[in-house]
Amino acid sequence: xxxxxxxxxxxxxxxxxxxxxxxxxxxxxxxxxxxxxxxxxxxxxxxxxxxxxxxxxxxxxxxxxxxxxxxxxxxxxxxxxxxxxxxxxxxxxxxxxxxxxxxxxxxxxxxxxxxxxxxxxxxxxxxxxxxxxxxxxxxxxxxxxxxxxxxxxxxxxxxxxxxxxxxxxxxxxxxxxxxxxxxxxxxxxxxxxxxxxxxxxxxxxxxxxxxxxxxxxxxxxxxxxxxxxxxxxxxxxxxxxxxxxxxxxxxxxxxxxxxxxxxxxxxxxxxxxxxxxxxxxxxxxxxxxxxxxxxxxxxxxxxxxxxxxxxxxxxxxxxxxxxxxxxxxxxxxxxxxxxxxxxxxxxxxxxxxxxxxxxxxxxxxxxxxxxxxxxxxxxxxxxxxxxxxxxxxxxxxxxxxxxxxxxxxxxxxxxxxxxxxxxxxxxxxxxxxxxxxxxxxxxxxxxxxxxxxxxxxxxxxxxxxxxxxxxxxxxxxxxxxxxxxxxxxxxxxxxxxxxxxxxxxxxxxxxxxxxxxxxxxxxxxxxxxxxxxxxxxxxxxxxxxxxxxxxxxxxxxxxxxxxxxxxxxxxxxxxxxxxxxxxxxxx
Numbered sequence: 001x002x003x004x005x006x007x008x009x010x011x012x013x014x015x016x017x018x019x020x021x022x023x024x025x026x027x028x029x030x031x032x033x034x035x036x037x038x039x040x041x042x043x044x045x046x047x048x049x050x051x052x053x054x055x056x057x058x059x060x061x062x063x064x065x066x067x068x069x070x071x072x073x074x075x076x077x078x079x080x081x082x083x084x085x086x087x088x089x090x091x092x093x094x095x096x097x098x099x100x101x102x103x104x105x106x107x108x109x110x111x112x113x114x115x116x117x118x119x120x121x122x123x124x125x126x127x128x129x130x131x132x133x134x135x136x137x138x139x140x141x142x143x144x145x146x147x148x149x150x151x152x153x154x155x156x157x158x159x160x161x162x163x164x165x166x167x168x169x170x171x172x173x174x175x176x177x178x179x180x181x182x183x184x185x186x187x188x189x190x191x192x193x194x195x196x197x198x199x200x201x202x203x204x205x206x207x208x209x210x211x212x213x214x215x216x217x218x219x220x221x222x223x224x225x226x227x228x229x230x231x232x233x234x235x236x237x238x239x240x241x242x243x244x245x246x247x248x249x250x251x252x253x254x255x256x257x258x259x260x261x262x263x264x265x266x267x268x269x270x271x272x273x274x275x276x277x278x279x280x281x282x283x284x285x286x287x288x289x290x291x292x293x294x295x296x297x298x299x300x301x302x303x304x305x306x307x308x309x310x311x312x313x314x315x316x317x318x319x320x321x322x323x324x325x326x327x328x329x330x331x332x333x334x335x336x337x338x339x340x341x342x343x344x345x346x347x348x349x350x351x352x353x354x355x356x357x358x359x360x361x362x363x364x365x366x367x368x369x370x371x372x373x374x375x376x377x378x379x380x381x382x383x384x385x386x387x388x389x390x391x392x393x394x395x396x397x398x399x400x401x402x403x404x405x406x407x408x409x410x411x412x413x414x415x416x417x418x419x420x421x422x423x424x425x426x427x428x429x430x431x432x433x434x435x436x437x438x439x440x441x442x443x444x445x446x447x448x449x450x451x452x453x454x455x456x457x458x459x460x461x462x463x464x465x466x467x468x469x470x471x472x473x474x475x476x477x478x479x480x481x482x483x484x485x486x487x488x489x490x491x492x493x494x495x496x497x498x499x500x501x502x503x504x505x506x507x508x509x510x511x512x513x514x515x516x517x518x519x520x521x522x523x524x525x526x527x528x529x530x531x532x533x534x535x536x537x538x539x540x541x542x543x544x545x546x547x548x549x550x551x552x553x554x555x556x557x558x559x560x561x562x563x564x565x566x567x568x569x570x571x572x573x574x575x576x577x578x579x580x581x582x583x584x585x586x587x
Contacts (some may be wrong), residue, residue: 007198008501011047011210011224015231019045019204021408022220022340023239024212024249024323027057028186029389030241031193032401032420034204037408038197039418044204045233046194049211049225051507053190055315056243059352060394061267061295061306064181066146067393068285069293071138071454076145078370082395083146086181088421089395090151092194093428095464099182100297102283104176105130105168109358119467132157135176142178152179169337180283182297185462187511188393188419191500192426192466209503215253217383225289226503238413243355244315250388255376259390259556262353265307266320268328269299269348269517275332275339276303288331296332300518302347305332315353319558325349349560357391372398373407382584385411427464444468449475450518458487470495482532484525485515490532497536503534505547506554516555523564526552 021037023030026048034046048054053580065092066083067075089097091133108131139155155178160168163269168175183189198204209225218234242249244262283297296305308324329341357372371392375385387407392400398420424430431437438460445456449471459467470492477491496502496512509529510516521529534544553559 007194007202007205008499009205009510010226010230011207011222012227012229014045014184014205014207014210014222014233016233017045018044018234020235020412021045021237021239022047022233023241024048024210024237024244024253025242026052026190026194026206026239027241027243027570028190028394029056029057029170029243029392029400029404030239031197032397033239033389033404033408034206035193036398036401036405036420038201038204039420039423040409040414040416041201041406042204042408042412042414043201044197045098045235046206047202047210047212047222048208051208051503051511052194052206052501053187053511054507055245055396056352057190059188059265059267060186061265061280061349062183062186062299062304063100063283063295064183065397066180066395068138068142068143068178070139070409076141078396080145080148081399082393083142084148085396087146087148087151088398089183090181092423093183093189093425093464095427095461096185096189096425097429099183100182100283101178101281101287102178102180102297104135104178106135106176107169108132108173117475120213132174132176135448139176139178154178167338168284168335173226174517177282181388182283182299183394184300185514188463189425196423196426206501212249214250215382215384217381218420220253222520235384237384237408238386239408240386241404243389244353246355246390250376250386253376253386254382255386255388257374257376259358259388261356261358261436262312262315262354263356264310264312264318264351266310266324266328266349266351267304267306268320268346269350270303270305270323270341270345271519272303272339272341272345275302275336278336278339279303284335286331287333288327289334292331294328294331294335294467295565296335300514302518309354312353317417318351318353319561320349320351322553325560346560348517350517350558354393355391368408371396371403373400373404375407375411383508387411390467393398427466430465431466441465441468445471448472449479451475451479455479482528484522484527484528485520487515487520488513493529493532494536497533500535502537505530505551508533510554510559516559516561519561521555521561521563523552526555526563 020042021044023034023046025046026046028493030046034044037044066086070079090519090553136157143154152253157174157176159174160172162290194206195240211223213223213226214223219232220235222231240246242247246260247258279298281298283295288294296303305328332341335445372390374388387404387423409560432441442456445468446453451471459471463470470516479489479491481489496508502508515521530544530548552563556563
C-alpha cells in the first residue's frame with residue numbers, strides 16, 4: 001500500500017470473508033477502535049450506513065478540550081482523562097490540532113458559588129452567571145487535572161481597565177484566560193486513522209454506505225446502500241460504535257437495552273471580519289442569560305459559534321432550526337454589544353447529535369459526557385458477543401477505544417501488544433517541529449514536485465507530512481486550480497475522489513474539503529467540483545446531474561448555504577490551458 005492509497009472497499013468485495021471483529025459505525029469512536037485493534041494485528045472490518053464521519057463526528061464544536069464546565073457535576077475523572085487526551089492529540093496530530101487561547105469574561109465576584117455547589121451535589125440551582133471566585137477555583141482545578149502530558153501554560157486572571165472595555169459588554173470587570181485546543185478538519189483525522197490502521201493490519205478493511213441488516217450465528221448480513229446488493233461476512237466479535245443510534249443498531253444485531261439518548265448541538269459559521277479580528281486568535285467562552293455555555297472563536301478565515309443543547313428522539317431527523325440561529329445570534333449580541341450580528345453573516349450551519357448515556361437529568365447540560373463499554377452476550381440466535389460503546393466525546397475517543405479494544409482482545413483471547421498513546425496520527429508523523437525544519441521541508445516539497453512555495457505551504461497545513469508524497473503526485477499530473485474555488489486543484493480533488501472513499505458529491509464537498517464550512521461553495525464552484533468528481537469516478541451525465549442536485553439540496557436545507565434552488569448544470573470538461581492564468585504560483 002502506498003503512502004496515500006487508503007483501504008476503502010465496496011461491499012461486494014467483502015462477500016464471504018471472515019474478520020475477527022466487525023465494527024459498526026465509522027465515526028471517531030468506531031474508527032478509534034478500528035485503529036487500536038489493527039495495531040494489535042487483529043483483522044477488522046469497519047462499516048457505516050453513510051459516509052465515514054458523516055454523523056456526529058463531523059459536527060462537533062471542533063474543540064479538543066477537557067470540559068471545564070463538567071467540574072460542576074463532579075466529573076473529575078472525565079476532566080482528567082479529557083485534558084490528558086487533549087494534550088496527547090496536540091502531540092500526535094499537530095498538523096490538525098492546535099492550541100486555542102480561551103478567554104472568559106467575568107462581571108461579578110461571588111456569582112455562581114452557590115449554584116456550583118448545588119450542581120456538585122446533584123441539585124438544580126437557579127440560573128446565575130458564574131463569577132470570579134467560582135471560575136478561578138474551577139480553572140485552578142482544571143490546570144491540576146490537566147497536568148499530565150501538558151504542553152500549554154496554566155490559566156491567569158486579569159482585571160479589565162475601564163478604558164479597555166470595548167470587546168465585551170460594559171459590565172465585564174475581569175477576564176480569565178486558559179488554553180484548550182481546536183481541530184481544523186476532524187473528518188480528515190478520521191480518514192488518517194483508517195489509513196494508519198490498514199497500514200498496520202493489511203487484512204483490515206473499511207466500507208462506507210454499507211448497512212448491517214442483521215446477525216445470526218456468526219454471520220452478519222450487509223447491504224450495499226448504493227446498489228442494494230446483500231453480502232455476508234462472518235466474525236468472532238462485533239463492536240457497536242453507532243453513537244446516538246446505538247440502541248437501534250443493537251436491536252438489529254439481536255441485542256436489547258435502552259442505553260443512550262441524544263441532544264443536538266447546532267453551530268454557526270460566520271463571515272464577520274470585525275469579530276474575528278477583535279478575538280485576536282482567542283476563543284470567547286461565555287454564558288447566555290439562560291446559563292447555557294456558548295463559544296465563539298476564529299475558525300480559519302471565519303468565526304465558529306456554538307452551540308445549542310436540545311433533546312432529540314430521532315437522530316436521522318435533525319436540522320438547525322431558525323430559532324436556534326436567532327438564539328445564537330442574540331447571545332452574541334449580548335456578549336459583544338458593540339457589534340451587529342444578523343443572518344447575512346451566517347455562511348454555514350451544522351448540527352450533530354451527542355450520544356449521551358440515558359439519564360433522568362432535568363436539563364441536557366447536566367447529563368454526564370462520560371463513556372462506558374457494555375457487552376451483550378451471545379443468545380439463542382447470535383453466537384458472538386456485541387461490545388457496545390456508550391456515550392463519550394470527541395476528545396476522549398482514544399481512551400474509549402482503548403477500553404473497548406481491551407474488552408474485544410479479552411473476548412478473542414489475545415494480548416495487547418502495543419499502545420496508541422504516543423503514536424502520531426497520519427500526517428502528524430515526522431512533522432517539522434520548528435520554523436527552520438518547516439522551511440527545509442518546504443524546500444524538499446518544492447524541489448520534488450515543482451509546485452510553488454505558497455501552494456506547498458497550503459498542502460503542508462492541510463495534510464501535514466503526507467503533503468510531500470501528495471505534492472509529488474500533484475506536480476506530476478499538473479496542479480491546475482479550480483476556477484471558482486482556487487484553494488483546491490483539479491488533481492487534488494481527483495485524488496480525494498479516487499482514494500478516500502468518495503461515493504457521493506457531498507462526501508467530497510462537505511467532508512473531504514473545507515470549502516463548504518468556510519462558505520466558499522457557490523453554484524459555479526459546486527458545478528465545477530461535480531465535473532471533477534464525474535470524470536474521476538466515471539459518472540455519466542445523468543448521474544452527475546443527480547449528484548449535483550442532491551448536494552445542492554443538502555447544502556441549502558441542512559447547512560444554510562445560499563445556493564440557487566435549481567443547481568447549475570455540471571460544468572464542461574476542463575481545459576487546463578484556459579485556466580493557466582489562474583494557476584497556483586510557480587517557483
